[in-house]
Amino acid sequence: MPASSPSIAAREHGPRGVAIRIAGLTRSFGDNQVLKGLDLTVPPGQFLAIVGRSGCGKSTLLRILAGLDRPTGGDVALTAEAGRVASARIMFQEPRLLPWASVLANVEVGLGSGRRAPGARQQALETLSAVGLLQRAGEWPSVLSGGQKQRVALARALVSRPGFLALDEPLGALDALTRIEMQALLERVWLDQGFTAVLVTHDVGEALALADRILLIEDGRVTADIGVDVPRPRRRGSVTLARLEEDILRRIVGPSVSPDYDI
Amino acid sequence: MTDLASAGLRPARARAIPRGSDPGTAGDVRRGQAILVVLAGAVRGRLGPWLVPLALLAAWQAAARAGLIAPSVLPAPTDVLAAGWKLILNAQLLDNIAVSARRAFSGFLVGGSLAFALGLANGLSRLSERLTDTTIQMLRNIPNLALIPLVILWFGIEEDAKLFLTSLGVFFPIYINTFHGVRTVDPQLVEMGRSYGMGRFDLFRRIILPGALPSIFVGVRYALGIMWLTLIVAETIAANSGIGYMAMNAREFMLVDVVVLAILIYALLGKLADSAVRVLERLCLAWHPAFQRS
Numbered sequence: 312m313p314a315s316s317p318s319i320a321a322r323e324h325g326p327r328g329v330a331i332r333i334a335g336l337t338r339s340f341g342d343n344q345v346l347k348g349l350d351l352t353v354p355p356g357q358f359l360a361i362v363g364r365s366g367c368g369k370s371t372l373l374r375i376l377a378g379l380d381r382p383t384g385g386d387v388a389l390t391a392e393a394g395r396v397a398s399a400r401i402m403f404q405e406p407r408l409l410p411w412a413s414v415l416a417n418v419e420v421g422l423g424s425g426r427r428a429p430g431a432r433q434q435a436l437e438t439l440s441a442v443g444l445l446q447r448a449g450e451w452p453s454v455l456s457g458g459q460k461q462r463v464a465l466a467r468a469l470v471s472r473p474g475f476l477a478l479d480e481p482l483g484a485l486d487a488l489t490r491i492e493m494q495a496l497l498e499r500v501w502l503d504q505g506f507t508a509v510l511v512t513h514d515v516g517e518a519l520a521l522a523d524r525i526l527l528i529e530d531g532r533v534t535a536d537i538g539v540d541v542p543r544p545r546r547r548g549s550v551t552l553a554r555l556e557e558d559i560l561r562r563i564v565g566p567s568v569s570p571d572y573d574i
Numbered sequence: 575m576t577d578l579a580s581a582g583l584r585p586a587r588a589r590a591i592p593r594g595s596d597p598g599t600a601g602d603v604r605r606g607q608a609i610l611v612v613l614a615g616a617v618r619g620r621l622g623p624w625l626v627p628l629a630l631l632a633a634w635q636a637a638a639r640a641g642l643i644a645p646s647v648l649p650a651p652t653d654v655l656a657a658g659w660k661l662i663l664n665a666q667l668l669d670n671i672a673v674s675a676r677r678a679f680s681g682f683l684v685g686g687s688l689a690f691a692l693g694l695a696n697g698l699s700r701l702s703e704r705l706t707d708t709t710i711q712m713l714r715n716i717p718n719l720a721l722i723p724l725v726i727l728w729f730g731i732e733e734d735a736k737l738f739l740t741s742l743g744v745f746f747p748i749y750i751n752t753f754h755g756v757r758t759v760d761p762q763l764v765e766m767g768r769s770y771g772m773g774r775f776d777l778f779r780r781i782i783l784p785g786a787l788p789s790i791f792v793g794v795r796y797a798l799g800i801m802w803l804t805l806i807v808a809e810t811i812a813a814n815s816g817i818g819y820m821a822m823n824a825r826e827f828m829l830v831d832v833v834v835l836a837i838l839i840y841a842l843l844g845k846l847a848d849s850a851v852r853v854l855e856r857l858c859l860a861w862h863p864a865f866q867r868s
Binding site for chain 1: 766780784785787860861862
């Protein structure tokens with residue numbers, strides 16, 4: 312796909328993204344308040360990255376968005392375009408494939424109860440082909456490499472064509488080269504399908520390679536909201552990206568070095 | 575195979591002569607090496623696991639024929655076979671095997687399915703575990719053979735007694751391993767299943783049961799061993815049919831060959847049951863890296 316803006320690409324296929332609106336979101340585990348009144352609006356089809364230190368609450372936020380956890384207080388609303396179901400899928404840091412199911416059957420898990428519908432197998436095969444693993448459809452997951460397993464997990468997440476994809480550091484455990492490949496694959500399927508994506512990551516470079524917008528979360532609150540207005544496909548190591556990366560890294564690690572930072 | 579090996583030896587022996595060494599000794603050494611090579615091949619091959627039992631059998635036969643073992647202590651394998659053949663001809667042997675096998679497997683079925691059900695229930699439900707696990711653990715520590723006097727008082731020496739004892743023996747290994755298997759299913763996979771909208775039944779059928787299966791198979795193999803052990807003891811103490819009864823009966827008449835035959839049959843039946851489970855394991859756990867052929 313050329314350097315067209317994502318919103319245009321999504322429009323070509325009809326917008327499928329889910330809009331997210333969060334107001335005053337709190338989540339506590341016992342006495343420990345992890346999210347402290349968080350407000351956020353994500354327009355349909357946006358690729359949002361959330362960065363922050365370990366334990367800042369970014370994963371908790373993502374799990375709440377994906378429906379794996381419930382907020383203690385506040386509102387979370389995922390709304391789809393009229394006539395569509397606001398379906399959410401999550402991709403974990405580990406592939407979490409069923410070792411006793413073939414690669415294809417693992418992708419079919421993503422279809423939920425619709426996996427027995429006519430055409431379901433075809434849909435699974437097409438998604439598998441989109442992640443480049445069609446020829447491995449009949450194999451056990453245990454013979455795949457780490458990157459291939461994560462591609463199967465991506466196919467499983469995408470096969471039901473969700474309106475929202477939550478990504479919990481899905482590339483964290485991969486080697487550097489496989490990571491770059493997977494980032495390109497993620498960008499391609501996102502441009503192609505136009506879902507709303509929220510990526511939690513430690514890697515600011517990865518956030519900049521993929522996201523329209525980067526959110527910095529510190530101590531349970533949003534402390535920076537940065538638009539990344541760089542055309543796609545983005546060139547790794549471009550000066551603009553490098554400046555942005557430095558800027559964001561300084562905000563994350565900066566306070567201890569220079570206490571007078573502002574946003 | 576030995577013929578092939580010695581045929582291959584001839585050139586080597588011919589070469590050994592000009593060197594001036596004793597041709598006989600050199601040939602023997604070579605032949606020894608060749609036999610070793612053939613043996614090593616056999617160990618790696620399909621016959622490998624049977625080499626030691628066969629060698630023991632051969633040594634036993636040789637010792638018996640040479641008169642090293644008195645026939646009243648341990649008759650030669652051929653005599654045992656002959657006794658077996660005689661019993662097959664008058665239909666006693668097969669009847670007794672059928673009776674014992676039926677007892678063993680009905681006990682396995684009753685005890686095994688109860689254990690499987692309770693293991694699943696306690697693995698899946700904390701409430702069920704709280705209610706029953708302590709009781710089961712207490713019962714488990716009673717040696718089930720210690721119950722034989724009580725069982726005879728309860729059931730006499732009828733089929734019920736054997737069924738009760740084998741069921742009880744089979745119960746605990748299957749219960750513990752099913753319980754353990756269900757509890758150690760990867761919680762991340764369960765969370766994945768939930769996030770993909772699997773209901774309780776789907777979650778059980780597609781994630782929990784297959785995840786617990788390797789552990790359940792360990793329980794089944796262990797239970798099969800206990801099943802034979804319990805049955806043998808039960809049959810030798812209180813029975814009027816079955817292989818154990820046949821052995822006890824033969825002892826009364828000093829028929830050592832039949833006693834030995836009974837023991838060998840137990841060994842074979844045990845091995846057979848174990849092999850059957852291994853085949854099943856291979857079929858059901860083909861996904862498991864431990865069962866994949868490289």
